[in-house]
Amino acid sequence: MSRMAGRVAVVTGAARGMGRSHCVRLAEEGADVVAIDLMSAADDLADTAAAVERTGRRCLVGTADIRDLDELSGVVASGMDRFGRIDAVVANAGVYPTAASTWELDIDTWRDVLGVNLTGAWHTVKACVPMMSPGGAVVLIGSTNAIKGASGVAHYCASKHGVIGLAQTLANEMGAQGIRVNTVNPGSVGTSMILNHNVFARLRPDLEVPSAEDAAQALASRNLLGVPWVEPEDVSNAVVFLLSDDARYITGTNVVVDAGLLAKAS
Ligand SMILES: NC(=O)c1ccc[n+]([C@@H]2O[C@H](COP(=O)([O-])OP(=O)(O)OC[C@H]3O[C@@H](n4cnc5c(N)ncnc54)[C@H](O)[C@@H]3O)[C@@H](O)[C@H]2O)c1
Incomplete structure (x- = not known):
């Protein structure tokens, strides 16, 4: 398939996880890629480029x-100097912080999370949108926590709810120029953001040292489709669809890729 042939995509948080997967899927569809991440992730970023x-x-x-x-x-x-155009933007970089009750969060963590997940997404569109070609498209990565609250992560939920507000405002502003703006909202995804011992402990407070398998059981029970998490490529496939002409009349929407997490009746 070459749904992105001749186009240039900018992806943040591109060194690993879903960011790398978005870069590769977009390239498989014919796009050249500007891959952005922190200096501390330079080695992983080089692997994405390869x-x-x-x-x-x-x-x-x-x-x-x-x-x-x-x-x-x-x-x-x-x-822009290298490729001469920008057609697609994926504001993907994000952080998932340590958890605490809303009233116990410390101000530095709050600022960091809002700074990366919300202000960083705004910076990404602010830097890219003025240079975008007509017919281009933007995807901002939210979360199921952009749509529904969860205990212990007020900073993350607030930042991701803000991403939806940002996207829907931008969609209104850019429609007349033929630029579409949507969000993709993953549930649990198999990346290091959730496959780590801090998150395992949060998921299984009943166990002293929970394993990945213990955490997987807890996560699977939340999803209609019975899997604990989706793979990065499952999210990237939605991103590529929204950035391609297959979605030419889709703007201002919030696509969910969550194995049925939000739809599950309690
Ligand atoms: N993994 C999940 O279960 C999940 C679920 C819902 C939403 N998300 C969202 O998906 C996106 C990607 O998550 P992931 O699972 O691939 O995470 P990840 O931790 O594997 O990758 C995140 C990337 O963002 C980069 N990054 C972090 N802060 C940055 C900054 N200030 N500037 C530039 N780059 C920065 C990191 O270096 C890293 O490469 C995030 O926005 C995340 O909130 C993840």
Whole structure:
């Protein structure tokens, strides 16, 4: 398939997890990629670039903290210099913080989470949208926590609910220019964001040292389809669809990829 042939995509949080998967799926569909992540993730970012290049497409890597608008804009400008256009943007970088009750969260963690997940997404569209070609499309990565609350993660839920507000506003502003804006909202996805011992302990407070299998049982029980999590590629497939002309009249929507987590009757 070559649904993104001749197009250029910018992806944040591209060094690993879903960001890498979005880059590779977009390249498999014919896009050249500007892959952005933190300097501390430079080695993983190089692996993403190699994976994109194995598909036959080009990849420009850039290191930036998306909380820093100047740094991010510099990388986006390098992408324009190299490829001459931007057709697709995926605001994917995010953090999933340590949990605490809403009234017990500390101010630094609150600022970090809102700074990356919400202000960083705004920086991403602010840096990219003025350079986008007509007919382009933006996807902001939310979460099922962008649609429904959850105990212990007020900072994450608030930031991701904000992403939906940002996307729906931008969709209104860009429609006349033929630029579409949507969100993709994953449930649990098999990346290091949730496959770690902190999250296992949160999921299984009844066990002293819960294993991945213990956590998987807890997660699977939440989903209609019985799997504990979806794979990064499942989310990337929705991202590619929304960025492609297959979705040419879809804007301002919130697509959920969650194995039935939100739909499950309690
Ligand atoms: N994994 C899940 O279960 C899940 C579920 C719902 C939503 N999400 C969302 O999907 C997106 C991708 O998550 P993932 O699971 O691939 O996570 P991940 O932790 O595997 O990858 C996140 C990437 O973002 C980068 N990043 C973090 N802060 C950054 C910053 N300030 N500037 C630039 N890059 C930064 C990291 O270096 C990393 O490469 C995030 O927005 C996350 O909130 C994840």
